[in-house]
Amino acid sequence: MKTTLKSKTKKVEISTEGPFTIIGEKINPTGRKKLAAALQEGNLDYVRDLAKKQIEAGADVLDVNVGMAGTDDVDYLPGIVKMLVEEFDIPLCLDSPNPKALAAALPLVQGRALVNSVNGEEKSLEAVLPIVKEFGVPVIGLAIGDGGISNDPQKRLAAAGKIIERAGKLGIPIEDIIIDPLVMTVGADSNAGLVTLTTIELVCKEFGVNINLGASNVSFGLPERDVINQAFLALAIGAGATCAITDPMKYSLTIKATDLLRGRDSYGAKYLKFYRAHAPEKTA
Amino acid sequence: MSEALLNAMAQSIVDGDSDAAANAARQAVEAGMDPLEAITKGYMAGVNEVGDSYACGNVFLPELVMAGEAMKAAIAVLEPELKKRGTSRETLGKVVLATVEGDIHEIGKSLVGTMLTAAGFEVYDLGVNVPAETIIAKAEEVGADIVGLSALLTTTMIRQKEVIEAMDRKGLRKRTRVIVGGAPVTRDWAQRIEADGYSEDAVGAVGVARALMNG
Numbered sequence: 001m002k003t004t005l006k007s008k009t010k011k012v013e014i015s016t017e018g019p020f021t022i023i024g025e026k027i028n029p030t031g032r033k034k035l036a037a038a039l040q041e042g043n044l045d046y047v048r049d050l051a052k053k054q055i056e057a058g059a060d061v062l063d064v065n066v067g068m069a070g071t072d073d074v075d076y077l078p079g080i081v082k083m084l085v086e087e088f089d090i091p092l093c094l095d096s097p098n099p100k101a102l103a104a105a106l107p108l109v110q111g112r113a114l115v116n117s118v119n120g121e122e123k124s125l126e127a128v129l130p131i132v133k134e135f136g137v138p139v140i141g142l143a144i145g146d147g148g149i150s151n152d153p154q155k156r157l158a159a160a161g162k163i164i165e166r167a168g169k170l171g172i173p174i175e176d177i178i179i180d181p182l183v184m185t186v187g188a189d190s191n192a193g194l195v196t197l198t199t200i201e202l203v204c205k206e207f208g209v210n211i212n213l214g215a216s217n218v219s220f221g222l223p224e225r226d227v228i229n230q231a232f233l234a235l236a237i238g239a240g241a242t243c244a245i246t247d248p249m250k251y252s253l254t255i256k257a258t259d260l261l262r263g264r265d266s267y268g269a270k271y272l273k274f275y276r277a278h279a280p281e282k283t284a
Numbered sequence: 285m286s287e288a289l290l291n292a293m294a295q296s297i298v299d300g301d302s303d304a305a306a307n308a309a310r311q312a313v314e315a316g317m318d319p320l321e322a323i324t325k326g327y328m329a330g331v332n333e334v335g336d337s338y339a340c341g342n343v344f345l346p347e348l349v350m351a352g353e354a355m356k357a358a359i360a361v362l363e364p365e366l367k368k369r370g371t372s373r374e375t376l377g378k379v380v381l382a383t384v385e386g387d388i389h390e391i392g393k394s395l396v397g398t399m400l401t402a403a404g405f406e407v408y409d410l411g412v413n414v415p416a417e418t419i420i421a422k423a424e425e426v427g428a429d430i431v432g433l434s435a436l437l438t439t440t441m442i443r444q445k446e447v448i449e450a451m452d453r454k455g456l457r458k459r460t461r462v463i464v465g466g467a468p469v470t471r472d473w474a475q476r477i478e479a480d481g482y483s484e485d486a487v488g489a490v491g492v493a494r495a496l497m498n499g
Contacts, residue, residue, distance in 0.1 A: 030438050030468045067438035069473050070445075097439055148388050148413060187345030188391040220391075221345025 005091035006111035014243045019259040021243035024059030026050045058252030065095035073101035081105040099127045106135045119144040120159035138176035153198040178210040187221035197239045204240035213244040230254045290326040297330025300350025302357035309361035319362040331402040335487040352398035375406040377429035377497045382414035384443035389436035395486035403490045416447045435466040445477040
C-alpha cells in the first residue's frame, strides 16, 4: 500500500513495503512560545529556520500546525503554506481541525499535501472528508470513535474501519487513508504502549493501510524520554507503523537504524549516508 | 503507637503501596484513632512529600499515580468510619473539575483531582470532553467554590474562555472561582480570559486552590 505525497518536483511515498517516512513535527506553536510570538507578529523567519533544520535532519515531510489560543487557523495557515511552498521543495502535512483553514491552504500547495486529521466522530467525518475528497488528497484518520478514545484495541480498530468506510463512500481510495492508532502515556497507564502496538497489528492485518504515529506522547512524565521514544518507535515500526510525526533532529538515526534492521535499506546505504551527513556535528 | 502508625501511613503513600495504606487504615480504625487525624496527619504527609518530589523531578508520573491509588485505598477504608462518627471530612472547599468539550486529555486533570482530594477538597471530577452547560450545571448543583478547567489543545483552550463567559452571564463568578490549566495554557492566557487562578502542574494547583479559598 502506497500513499503518495508531492511537492513541486519531489514525490514521497509512504509505504507499507519501503522505508519509514519521517514527518517533521516542529512547526507547531503548542508549547513553543517563541514560534507563537513570531507567527502572531507575522515574522516567518522562525518557521523558515525550523523548516530548514528539519529538512537537514532528515524530515521527508513537514507538518504545519498554527493552532494558537484565541486565534483562527485560517488567518495563519495559508500564509505559512505559501512561504513554505515557495522556498522549500518538500511535501507538507497540513495539521488543522478547521475545514476553512484547510480549504484556504490546500489550493496553495503545488503538489499533494497530507491532511492531519479526521477522526471517527460524526462531526469530524462530516467536516473534513468532503474537503479531502474535493482536493483529492490523503488524510490521517485518528482511531477515535463516537465514544471517544478507547483502551480497547478492537474499538480503535472499529473506529479506523469507520473512517475507511466513510471515506470509501465518498470515493476516497483506501490508500489515501493513513490510520493513527493513538499513542497515550505509559506513565499514566502502563498498558498504553501495548494497546497502541496491538491496534497497529490489528489495523495492519485488517486493512493493510499505512499507519502514522504521534510518538512523543508515550514518554510523558518519565525520565530519559528520548530512550523510551526510541524504543517505542522501533517496536511500533516492527508492528507495522509506516510514518511518524516526530522530531527528526532526535530520531532520524534511530529510524534509519530500524529500517536497516528490517531489511529495508540495501547495504545500509541510507543509514550510512545519514551518518556521514551528521557525524561531523556530533564529534564537533 | 499512634506516632508509628501515622508514619506508616505517610510511608505507604510515598511507597505507593495500596495494601499497606489500607492495612494502616484498618489498624487505625481498630485502635479507635480519629480517621480525620489519620488522613491529615498520616496520609497527607506522604502526599505532600510525593508531590514535592514530583515537582523536583525526583519522582515520576507512574509513582504519582501509584501514590494516588494508595490514597484512594486508605480513604475507602476510612470513609465508613468517618460516616459512622457523623463527621464528614472537613472540606477545604468544593471543586468541580473537567476537561473541556472537544478535548479528551485525562491525565493532568485527574492528577489535579487526586492532589486536591488528598489535600482535603471535595472534588467532583466530570471527566473529559465535558460541555460548558454540564460543568456549570454541576457547579450550581453542588455550590462549587472552584471550577477547574483543563485543556490540552490550542484548539480547545478557547472553551475555557467560553465557560468563564457563560458563568459571567449567569452571575456565578462571585461565588465560584475558576482555575485553568493544561500544557498550552499560560499565565498570560489565564489572565486574558480572566480566570482566577493558574498553575503549571498538579502540585501547584493545590496551592492556587488553597489561596483562592483564603482570599
